[in-house]
Amino acid sequence: MELKTHLRDEIDWELPFPAEEYADRRQRVRAAMAKAGVDVLMLCRFPDMNWLTGYDMIHNHLRNPATLVVRADSDDTLFFDAAAHTTIVSLLPEIRDVVFFDHGPMAEPADFDIMASELAARGLAGGTIGLQFWGWGPHSSVIEALAERLRAKGANVVDASLLVETQRLYKSPREQEVVRQAAAMGDNALEAARAAMAPGMMETEIEAVMTASLMEQGCNYPAIHTMVGSGVRSGTHHSAPTHRRVKEGDLISIDFCPALHRYHVNTCRTFSIGKADDRWIDVMEKAAGSIDAILENLKIGDPLTRADEIAHAYIEKVGLKDKAWWIGGYPMGISFPPDWTGAYWNHWEEETFGPTAEKITVQPGLVFNYENQFDVWDGWPGGTGCNFIETIIVTEDGPELLSRLPRTIVPSGG
Structure with missing residues (x-):
């Protein structure tokens, strides 16, 4: 499944913020990541994903696979989500690179292997990766399963639960x-x-x-x-x-x-x-x-x-x-x-x-x-x-x- 970017031409309502607002937010997060020694940040908390992309989805369950990847060394981001949300994601101009899981809205064990492999393919799996172990979102067992796959790829996994929330204050x-x-x-x-x-x-x-x-x-x-x-x-x-x-x-x-x-x-x-x-x-x-x-x-x-x-x-x-x-x-x-x-x-x-x-x-x-x-x-x-x-x-x-x-x-x- 791929982004349906042509849908963005049909947006006929006012979006909450312009592109430059989101760009400034990403820059603030990237600076905070560099200061904290975090190379890659994988966000699953809805307020943080919304603040950086406008992502607004109401099915916030314990096995939700939606994840935003932010890099300290680049303004490029990567988004993971279930194929069920293709239209939601396609209508968000701030999301440009997406990997869709070919299933319903519940995360499956194979998703974590896909996420780790996608990061490795982009050269992002060998450094320090911040995950969100604390907060409303996927159950801790889901985050731990992802952390296990990332460590297997050579990542140093750290808790970065509050890094973005602190910037949002x-x-x-x-x-x-x-x-x-x-x-x-x-x-x-x-x-x-x-x-x-x-x-x-x-x-x-x-x-x-x-x-x-x-x-x-x-x-x-x-x-x-x-x-x-x-x-x-x-x-x-x-x-x-x-x-x-x-x-x-x-x-x-x-x-x-x-x-x-x-x-x-x-x-x-x-x-x-x-x-x-x-x-x-x-x-x-x-x-x-x-x-x-x-x-x-x-x-x-x-x-x-x-x-x-x-x-x-x-x-x-x-x-x-x-x-x-x-x-x-x-x-x-x-x-x-x-x-x-x-x-x-x-x-x-x-x-x-x-x-x-x-x-x-x-x-x-x-x-x-x-x-x-x-x-x-x-x-x-x-x-x-x-x-x-x-x-x-x-x-x-x-x-x-x-x-x-x-x-x-x-x-x-x-």
Whole structure:
């Protein structure tokens, strides 16, 4: 099977980025490879492949054979995929050299021999080859099988799981524009949901309003299910919408991401059906200042952990520490199901399960969320918790808020 490049003449929709954007990304990755002593990089994580080629395929299973090969010494790339995806790959101008496996979408044992032989035929199997042993993608047994074949060809196989993710942390001007567009779409969806909320409405109906608004604006499905929790479920944090019908006095928490060209912007707001109990309002009004404190005090060049220091000090100062479930966040960007988080978090930990992410600093192009999550089980009317999440983008002038919506509890209705 070969590329059907003639299909590219029929592309009648706007592609997310121009060729020069992808060329710049490849150059950044190649420079990072040279610095790390990696001659060849074999990528199987969907966000990384998407960032470098625009590849967007939804069947992200444990035996997925799709792999992008990047070289430190050349801008030439090589792509492996199942023949079932010939049309998907043929419609991507950034993919020029492909080896298709003549079978369905599941990797087969012979594929690893083919991959190793193809690299050897190109003179790429004898150096240091970086594989991605960690992350959402093929099962580790699949990666180990590939590593075994490469070692048999003389390769020195190393773990390069985070090499590309680290390059993706700081967004280009074009990426920043996509992030801003996604944020605006998210605000529109929240306003649509608030206008539609009414007693008797199921949580799933609220999600339907959100999803319809986002899709009508051009968003993708997000990497995590939209979270809606009402009443006694308002403090569940990580739960999908249910058939529960909202009632007068309920709190309603909505935690979601608009995802435009796979770029995610995390936003969460707590609404109420009618007026919320004053104690909930007090918590949220006090907590809202934690974001202001970050915006005022986080400086370019600071370690990202500084955001945590600022927010935690503020929450303790206003007396909310005992109610806080989590005060924190993580960088945002390209994501695929089942998760929109990656290896990096605002609080950096040297001891991790998996590869250790680098310490990162606050620089223009960094995009990260920040969460204030509170649990209250003292019988306050309306719920068991309240929360908000903001996404912040760093510009040349410092951190900037992406949402225009208030962080306090807002009653339902137009």
